[in-house]
Amino acid sequence: KRAAPSGPWLHRFMTSCITASVELSTLARADISYIPQSAILARAGTELRHRVVIVDPDTGYRFEKDLIPDAVFGLRYHTDDGDRFRFFAVEADRATEPTTSSTWNRKSFERNLLQYEASVVGGAYRDHLGLTAPLLVLNVLSDEQRAQRMVDFTAKRYPQGNAFMLFQAWTDFGPAFRPPEPNLGLLQGDWARGGKAPFRIGTP
Numbered sequence: 001k002r003a004a005p006s007g008p009w010l011h012r013f014m015t016s017c018i019t020a021s022v023e024l025s026t027l028a029r030a031d032i033s034y035i036p037q038s039a040i041l042a043r044a045g046t047e048l049r050h051r052v053v054i055v056d057p058d059t060g061y062r063f064e065k066d067l068i069p070d071a072v073f074g075l076r077y078h079t080d081d082g083d084r085f086r087f088f089a090v091e092a093d094r095a096t097e098p099t100t101s102s103t104w105n106r107k108s109f110e111r112n113l114l115q116y117e118a119s120v121v122g123g124a125y126r127d128h129l130g131l132t133a134p135l136l137v138l139n140v141l142s143d144e145q146r147a148q149r150m151v152d153f154t155a156k157r158y159p160q161g162n163a164f165m166l167f168q169a170w171t172d173f174g175p176a177f178r179p180p181e182p183n184l185g186l187l188q189g190d191w192a193r194g195g196k197a198p199f200r201i202g203t204p
Helices: 008-027 037-044 109-121 124-129 144-157
Strands: 032-035 050-055 062-067 071-079 082-093 135-141 165-169 191-193 196-199
Touching: 008 032, 008 071, 008 082, 008 135, 037 071, 037 124, 050 109, 050 124, 062 109, 082 109, 082 124, 109 124, 109 135, 109 144, 135 144, 144 165, 144 191
Parallel strands: 082 135, 135 165
Antiparallel strands: 032 071, 050 062, 071 082, 165 191, 191 196
16 A cells, blocks of 8 residues: 545546446446436536535525535436436545534535535435436545544434435545455445435445
């Protein structure tokens, strides 16, 4: 292992490894098909960036911010009752942003959480991407302890549980970096959720 390169290159590489791992996992299965970002955006005639209105939970102040997922993709599940769909936003986290910030102008996990609440629960993603199927957010973190902190933070923010924010750790992208093998656990393994039971995206 060697020290990880810094900057946006590794972030983009991590994002590509996440989506490639899921796509490669689907190729070994006849019951799931992968829908790439390019097909989703082309069908909707749009780009990743879209504007959402978020509300400061402490003051009630409303403001607009652009939400830009690192990637999006979809899964088509071939079942005996016909095809079903889910779509996913990807957030690759290498611990470069704080959990919270004193200003909403700085990106933080808390701001991202509120933006995705506006997009997923508020339904902004449906208009933006032209989708009717559910959207979940896959948070892949390079550190297991940080991943658990994010799960705990989400559970505290949503006492009834949060179903749309999912968390896994992929430590190959931590301080000691090495180009990883495909991570089949992203499709087949458990994703943690704040206040709810783990979830597997490979199950319809």
